[in-house]
Amino acid sequence: MSDEIKHECGLAYIRLLKPFSYYLKKYGTVMYGINKLYLLMEKQHNRGQDGAGIAAVKLDVEPGYPFLYRTRSNAQQPIADIFYKIGQEVHELEKYQSDIRQHPGLMKGHLPFMGELLLGHLRYGTQGRNMVEFCHPFIKRDNNPGKNIALAGNFNLVNTEELFDLINMDPGEFQKQSDLAAMLEVIHHFLSREDDAHPNHANIANVLKRATPLFDGGYTIGGLLGNGYSFVTRDAHGIRPAYYYIDDEVIVAASERASIRTTFNVGENEVHELMPAHALIVDDKGSHVIEKVQPPKERRACSFERIYFSRGSDEKIYRERIALGNHLSHRVLEEINYDLKNTIFSYIPNTAEVAFYGLVKGMEDYLNQRKIQRILSWGDNINPEALEELVNRKIRQEKIAIKDVKLRTFITEDTSRNEMVQHVYDITYGTVKKDSDTLVVIDDSIVRGTTLKESIVRMLARLSPKKIIVVSSAPQIRYPDCYGIDMSKLGDFIAFRAAIALLKERNMMHCLDEIYEQCKELQRNNQLHTENLVRYVYKPFTTEEISNKIAELITPPDLQIPVQVIYQTIEDLHDSCPTNTGDWYFTGNYPTPGGNRVVNRAFIHFMEGKNMRGY
Structure with missing residues (x-):
């Protein structure tokens, strides 16, 4: 992806x-x-590089000794x-007893994270806060082992404030800033009630x-309890992904199927999807159940998982x-007028490479059809030289763009920063x-289109092509995400800016004021969640009109080479990724009421000149 966006998080759970x-x-x-937890997290490092954390619970610990441990880091790696x-820590233990690794009891007693229950998390700071205090897991301690909980997840919630009200809690400053803190308090609230009724054996x-059911958002969360119980659960729409694997040695869950397959060397059919609205629950003896914990709703699994976020080593992805390419x-x-002889195909490294193969495959299929038609048209009059030339004709592919080591600029002056970009x-x-x-x-x-304009298009122009065509394997991103992807400000989107530019050109800017007033009216009546009014910003224009305006916006003003942008259609997106139909960032069809509230609030912020998130 040319425009870096912080996205997702990764979950890793192991029960020995x-x-x-x-x-x-x-x-x-x-x-x-x-060791397996490390691999499971490392194989998902694409999901979060701002921070990481792990928690461990030890079973059968003598009363009075610690049983729940946690460590977190926001270091560069x-x-x-x-x-x-x-x-x-292991090396320190070996100083006192060199063969301690051969003594499981001693290792468990002296190494904090030698627990039977392990929970790992990788984090991108979607809320813009990268302090270690915001890294998962969060923990809630209690004198009763069954009320101790470590919680981590891949999610964003859009009703954090309401959650605190539901349990009659006045949150502190830190808790107000974290949806995980709100989720932890709610779960602990009901856990305490259940534990009071069944001490140390709460029905998870x-x-x-x-x-x-109180959480408005997309989530996969994992929890460890101090009494040896644990769980992983997924939202009712299946917005965020979750997979699990079970044998007689381990129970494992993670955000990506491929990470489990690689870490434990198992086949595709041995790793199962945790279905929406369900939970994998493991008791203190290691027995497990898969149980529905809320009514399932329409499946709206995030399509960005398939386009970009998840690692492409998964065969289905x-x-x-x-298929997208x-x-x-x-x-x-059509746009190159079928002139393959004078067209070069390439990709923006590194994550667009697989879609590039699909695009080239389509070109090869067309070229092969043309070869067959040409040969058949010759009949018996085949010229060996012409035949050789035809057979050897190939799609021209080059690695045009090379992504250098990440450049870090410490210059804040805009002109200098743009030069670095x-x-x-x-x-x-x-x-x-x-x-x-x-x-x-x-x-x-x-x-956002920023990197395209300031770096990629300028760079490609140095090669002096006749024309530059930028192809996006995803449709136009028009609306904010609020379920785990850091795309929350309307003004950041090149598609939104293109629509605004078209409104201005056609003397229709009054439409923005009308939409703003409608949003404010909904806000006054506490009805922001009822309708996505931002759709009306795009309604006057065709997709092609917005694409053409985007092409203008990403073209540097001094560039004479024509630039065109081609986007994926919504229909072809769903045909390519049939199980992940969540497309709200493209269509505005949010799966939960909180999504409408976020997009309308984001528009209000845009109109009022506030550079802040919509939730």
Whole structure:
């Protein structure tokens, strides 16, 4: 993705079902669980690089001794930082007893994170707060083991304030800033009631049945209790992903299927999706159930997971990204007037590479059809030289853009910063025939368009192509996300700015004032959640009109080379990714009422010149 957006988070959960001595005998290490947790988190590092944290619960601990541990880091490489420190603790123990790794009981007694229950989390600071205090897991301590809880998740909630009101709690300043804090307090509230009725053996399903329907947002959350119970649960629309794997040694859950498959070397069919509105609940003995904890709603799994966020090593996601690129091939062929001889195809590194393969596959299919038609038209009059030339004709592919090591600029002056941004990418010189080749580059999606304008388009123009076509494997991003992706300000979106520019050109700016007044009226009546009024900003224009205006906006004013933008259609998106139909950032069809409230509030902020999030 050319425009970096902070997104998602990653969850990793492990419940060991055997004694530590079992893993020592079979795998040669008592640290099997910790090692697997590290791999499970590292294989999801794409999901969060602002911070990380882990929690562990030890079973059968003598009364009076600690049983719940947590550590977090917001270092530059937080996963490595956490597990390096654990390694240092082991080395310290070895100073006193060199063979301590061969003694499971001693290791469990002296190494804090040698627990049977493990919870890991990777974080992107979607709320813009990257202090270590905001890293998951959060913990709530109590004298009663069953009321101790560590909680982490991949989510955003849009009704945090209401949650505190529901449990009659006056939150502190820190809690007001964290939706996880609100979620933790709500779950702990119902956990305490349940535990009071059944001391140290609370019915976790009942707790989740009372708590989760109150959460407006998309989420996958995992929790560890001090008495050895644990759970992973998913929102009713299935917005955020969750997968699990169970055998006689471990119970595992994570945000991505591929991370489980790689970490535990298991087949695709052995890793299951945790269905929306359900929870994986494990008791203190290691017995598990999959239970529905709220009424399932229409499946609206996030399509951005398939377009960009999740790792493409998952075979289904790989095929879907191929399909996304392939669907665009026909429109690209039309725009280049089927002139493959004078067209070069490339991609914006690195995540658009798979969609690029799909786009090229579409071009190859067309070219092969043309070859067959040409050969058949010759009949018996086949010229060997012409045949050789035809057979050897290929789609021209080049790695045009090269993403350099991340440039860090400490210069705050805008002009100097823009100069630095131009060099985030570099080009491969000598690949384009000057003034005769059309250059087609595919990107995952276009959010703000800033990097395209200030870096990529300028860079591509140095090769002097006849025309530059930027292709997006995602549709136009028009609306904020509020379920875990840091896209919350309308003014940041190039599609929104294009619509505003068109309104201005056509003397229709009064429409913005009318929409603003309607939003304020809904706000006065506490009805912001009832309708997405921002749709009316786009209603006067066709998708093509907005695409053409976006092309103008991402073209540097001094550039003479024509630039065009082609977007994926909503229909082809759903055809490519049939199980992930959540498309609110493209269509404005939010799965929960809070989404409408967020988009309308974001518009109010835009009109009032407030540079702040809509939730």
